[in-house]
Amino acid sequence: MLLLTLSFLSCKKDPRYGALNLKNGQEVELMVDHRYGAEKDLLIKLPENINAGSYLSGFDQREPGMNYRVKARFHHLTDPPQDGSSNYFEFIKIVNQEQYKGSESFDIQLIVSYVPGGPTIRLNKTGSDYYFIPDKLQFTAANNTVSGQLEEIWQHVKEIRANHTTQPKWKAIKATVTHDPQKFGKAYLVQQIQFTL
DSSP states (O other): OOOHHHHHHHHHHOEETTTTTTEEEEEEEEEOOOTEEEEEEEOOEEETTOOOOOEEEEHHHHTEEEEEEEEEEEEEEESOOTTSSSSEEEEEEEEEEEEEEOOOOOOEESEEEEEEEEEOOEEEEETTTEEETTTEEEEEEEHHHHHHHHHHHHHHHHHHHHHTTTOOOOEEEEEEEEEEEGGTTTEEEEEEEEEEE
């Protein structure tokens, strides 16, 4: 009976989680895209090149404009925080990095919703410079129209903060950007902004 129990326990497989069917603590390689903060800023599981379906924690040295291949550890939380994900990846190390050389534009949503707290406009201003939150990434206006739109958004952000309201007057603000060649890795060049009322 003891041998039967031991053989059963040794054959028992570790549980697997998520769409990728990963073990808790399993190490994987991920591709981290150059489009920091963009709509299509997705983690890609390598070598399959599929959406990893979760987020990467602890990758503080990430820079916009760089494509990374990183090693990460998968974690499954049996008791996740309320409205939080039960799966995430923990950054271990950079395997490879290279600067993005293309010039294709991509979209960034400036209004995001957080639970709790509601919608937030991700824009700050220091002096005459606009910053996409987090504040390390500058927004440079490609033309006077965009410059005026950024100022309009900033004035509304100040109004929201002064009145302690949480509901922006727009449902969505989409900025179409490219990497700013004059400040590569530090700024996005905003080509146009679209408002949804």
